[in-house]
Amino acid sequence: MNVNGASVPALSLQRVRKVYAMGDSEVVALDDVDLEVAPGEIVALVGPSGSGKTTLCSIAGAILSPTSGRVVVAGTDISGFNPKQLTAVRRDLVGFVFQSVNLVPFLTARENLLVVDEIGKRTGAPARARADQLLGELGLADRAKNLPAQLSGGQRQRVAIGRALMNDPKLVLFDEPTSALDSKLGMAVMELIQQEMKARGTAAIVVTHDERITRFCDRSVHMDDGRITKS
């Protein structure tokens, strides 16, 4: 099922629909969405609150299952996957940076990266080397032993980026990665995201409602009322 190769899209959504039951009525969060993200491509997903950006991201990241439609991540069709299989997809194929500060509070910066290996392949020494390399690249080598509470907001976000890259994912999903940061720091983080993704050829979707973010992306996709309105 998994097809490797540069031409395989990092993400392919075909007529994806997500409907929530709300009592007797239904709420359509995604309405027949089609989207394709090429390997190494950075896509900005822009739209107002409630437009379906996070739902789309969650389906793309195997956190939610679609009501209907086809979801293919790095050549793997995950549309009919059960929760256990979806967990494996999140662990092996996708990286996440969530909107809120998102580190495990009782783990150091380095351990927050290593936890990805601990819950996955458990490679040991190679994982430790990769964590150290990533922390170095992100300018956090001297903060490796710090707990999240001892880091600034920008440093925490950089650690989260490092964690998202630990499993060498095909696709990284950034949900409002700069919303908790001031403008200057936000732009610096976006610049870092752009560098890291391009350096690795990793595809990314950056959910944002800040138009300034889009200049760091290859293209922008606009959403409204669960539909892609402009691509």
Added chain:
Amino acid sequence: MFLALKELQRAKVRFGLLIAAVALLVFLILFQQSLQNGLLTSFVGAIRNQSAEVLVYRTDGRRILQGSVISPDLEAMVRSSGAAAEVARIGQGTFTVTPGEGGDGVPIETSILGYEDPGLGAPTTLVEGRLPEGPGEAVASDADAELGFGVGDTVTVLPGGLDITVVGLARDVQLNVTPTLFVTYDTYVQSVRSRNPDAGEPLPNVLALRAPPDVPADRLVDQVNGLSDELDTLTRADAADKAPGVAQVRQSFQVIFLLYGFVVPLVTGLFFLIITFQKASALTLLRAIGAPARTLLTSLLVQVVVVLGGGLLLGIGLYAALVRGRIGGIPLRFETTAVLVWTALLVAGGLLSSLFSARRVMALDPYAATTGAGVGS
């Protein structure tokens, strides 16, 4: 394991306090178990650890050795029935005694228990010396050795001044929480006459029976009880367990143990439930980035085992260190069986109580990480 140990490492005080709380409870349970056993042994150890397998009380004696008096006609009835292979007298009384040199010289109330036949009433738990072989000799409870009832000590029955020399010590043979002396029946009679020279031949308090070969003790009990309503015949174990107050003491402690049995798992379960709620955001994040629920459950279980194991080890260590000597005449000792039983019960209860936290972990929705509801710093 990685997650469990890292969290334990970073929250030493929190987990340390819980381990200390569990240890304290374990210590209290085990200490009270020793106290219960010591108390019961001090009350009825002399009955439980003597050689007669069946004892015949008089019904109106209400199963109190000293309160039971076997009249000559009742004794004759038992002897002539042929139900028992052997019948022997046991007499028991409480005397004021001046302890030997090892004691402080202050007269002390002492139980003296006289038996006719060493096979029917002598102590079975001799730990030092020998059984009495002649008049004026006794085996004492080893718990009272330091009070002037050690081997070689001579105690004096007041007011007559009869001297009795301790020639042996037996374990767990106290009666009514007093120093206890096992003597020959003749020495017992001399003790009674020493206290009251006008006393005639004292009547036995109970009769000790040996069952014929191939007759179980229970059947002998039924046969002798069938002879007369005035006879209350009991096996050795029943005579100890059904002595007045024993059941009540045991019941009171059982209520306490039951409460402790609930408190330890409850404390452990609540603690882990609280910290599961507190770290729900981190657990949700881990689920969102691909941690299988099994990994998080394993982490929870490792922590439960560490807390329970640590608490048990500390509690048992404290118990081993402190459960020595006596409290108000009640001997305390390390109860290995109690340690094993309570360890099994508390581990099982603790793991069972952690199921609430496990259910909470299983119910975590990784989608909460995307809304920020389950994610924290």
